[in-house]
Amino acid sequence: MDRIRAPYSPGAGEPPPALVGRAQKLDDMDVALQRRQLGRSAKSVMLTGLRGVGKTVLLNEFGKTARTHGYYHEHIEVDESVDFPSVLAFTVRRLLLRFSAAQRMGERIQRALGVLKAFSVQWPNGPTFSADVHSVLGPADSGDLATDLAGLLCELGEAAQAIGVGVFLTIDQIQYLARPELSALMVSLHRATQLGLPVVVAGAGLPSLPALLGDAKSYAERMFDFAEIGSLSPTESAEAILRPAAQEGVLWQPAAVDFVVDLTRGYPYFLQAFSKQAWDMANGPTEISRSDVDASVAFTLAELDSGFFRVRISRTTDAERTYLRAMAVLGPGPYQTSEVASFLGKTVQQVGFVRNSLLKRGICYAPRWGQVAFTVPMFDGFLRRWLNVADEI
Ligand SMILES: Nc1ncnc2c1ncn2[C@@H]1O[C@H](COP(=O)(O)OP(=O)(O)OP(=O)(O)O)[C@@H](O)[C@H]1O
Ligand SMILES: [Mg+2]
Known part of the structure; x- marks a missing residue:
């Protein structure tokens, strides 16, 4: 008999892998989306977890759930070099055009496009507009990122509300957003929530995320339900x-x-x-x-x-590799930063910049103050295997 191909092997036609152990999270999202649709308060969601635990898979499932409730869903994937205002501007434009394709609300959507046009002059590299879209000055072109993002998101929310639909945004790899962008996102969402607008966001990022939110954190905890995604039982x-x-x-x-x-x-x-x-x-x-x-x-x-x-590790510097190597030699972690430094014969301050760049690039995170750990599960084992092949990594 011919061998049967695994349903989860690459190639066309196979069903997706089973989504196991996330029923509660899906259910919570489902309830939040329905609450918001009824004009009730509902927190947005922020998934955090190590690499490969299933954050993106879950965001995609959230997207499907949102669509079944009639939400317009758009997905944003952030990377290290993202120009967030322009990516958001493209996303808002796509949504507005989808609204206008589905609804006869030309004037309301024209106005929102006008706000977006003014935003895109202030925050360049975004979409361009034809001359028949007239800039609407004021809501989103002040030059202050938080004010302008809030203006834009609220304009989008109002347009959605006017035509009786909701907007669901998923934002993946959110740890790569710079702090001002992250806090602008919080402020915007807060504003839209205060106004009761039908905008829900689900983000996903590495465990470094809550710490990255820094000052904006207590604010963030009010805006988002932080949900940790881990390994399966x-x-x-x-x-x-x-x-x-x-x-x-x-x-x-x-x-x-x-x-x-x-x-x-x-x-x-x-x-x-x-x-x-x-x-x-x-x-x-x-x-x-x-x-x-x-x-x-x-x-x-x-x-x-x-x-x-x-x-x-493909784009790490020599100094970063030396630091990672020291971590791996010390075992699975998490590690005290003092322990890694002394293994390298340095002070914590001397290797602080290397540690920070590893944190910034999402290769490591700080589970607690004074600690460092890999964001990739079982990475220490890989590095040790790698070290056996080559002394220098
Ligand atoms: N709940 C689950 N049940 C079974 N398999 C899963 C589950 N979640 C994820 N997987 C499998 O794990 C793989 C990795 O998931 P995913 O890409 O969502 O991880 P991630 O957390 O987004 O990683 P990264 O931080 O690198 O972006 C998926 O392709 C899928 O095969
Ligand atoms: Mg992912």
């Missing part, structure tokens, strides 16, 4: 392995499942990677055995090392 992990396979009529031997759960410690990205490789290498046709997993482990690790892990 052993039972959930087993389900994440078994369910997609079962949909294709394939069973895993219990010993094979236990081994993958152990190896991955329940981290979703690793669960998927190990399961997929075992699937690809198994003799099948309807069972995956412990020996199939044994045979596939080295391949999965090699794949992770050259992809998922390697990409994190």
Whole structure:
């Protein structure tokens, strides 16, 4: 019999991996979206967690839920070099054009486009507008980022309200926003909420995010429900392995499942990677055995090392690599910054700038004051494997 392809292996036609263990979070979002739709108060959501735990997958699910409730959904992915005002301007433009395509509310939407045009003069690199859109000066062109973002978001919310729809924005990798941009986003959302406008935001970022919010934090806690996304429990992990396979009529031997759960410690990205490789290498046709997993482990690790892990250090400086190497040699972490510094024969201050740049680039985060940890699960193991291959990393 032909081998059946794993539903979670790359390629066309396969169903997405099972979404396990996030029912409560989805439910909370669902309730918040419905509350807001009824004009009641509802907090936006901020997901935080290590790399590969399933933040983006969950944001996408939120988006689907929002669409079923009639929200207009747009997704923004931030990166290290993002020009946030212009990205937001493009997003608002897309939404307004979608409104106008669906509704006969020309005047209201023309006005919002006019506000956006004025915003885009003040905050360049955004969309351009034809001459028949007339700038509306005042709400969003003062030159103060928080005021202007708030003006723009409220204008969008009012246009949405006028036509009886809601707006749902998902913002991924939000830790890359600069602090003024983050606080401008908070202020804007606060303003829109005060006015009872139908705008809901769900963000996702690394565990560094609450600390990055700094001064804006207590404000942020009022605006957002912070939800930590972590690894799956052993039972959930087993389900994440078994369910997609079962949909294709394939069973895993219990010993094979236990081994993958152990190896991955329940981290979703690793669960998927190990399961997929075992699937690809198994003799099948309807069972995956412990020996199939044994045979596939080295391949999965090699794949992770050259992809998922390697990409994190690919653009690091020598000084950053030396710091990361010291962390890895000290074990899995979290580490005291004093411990890393003394391992390197330096003071905390002398290596402070390296640590800060690793934090800024999202490779590390500070779980507590005076501590540092990897944002990538099991990164210490990768670095140690890597060190065995080459003394210099
Ligand atoms: N709840 C889940 N159940 C089963 N598998 C999951 C779950 N969440 C995520 N996965 C798997 O883990 C992979 C990584 O998820 P995702 O890309 O959402 O992580 P992330 O937290 O956004 O990572 P990053 O911080 O690097 O952006 C997904 O492609 C999916 O295969
Ligand atoms: Mg992601």
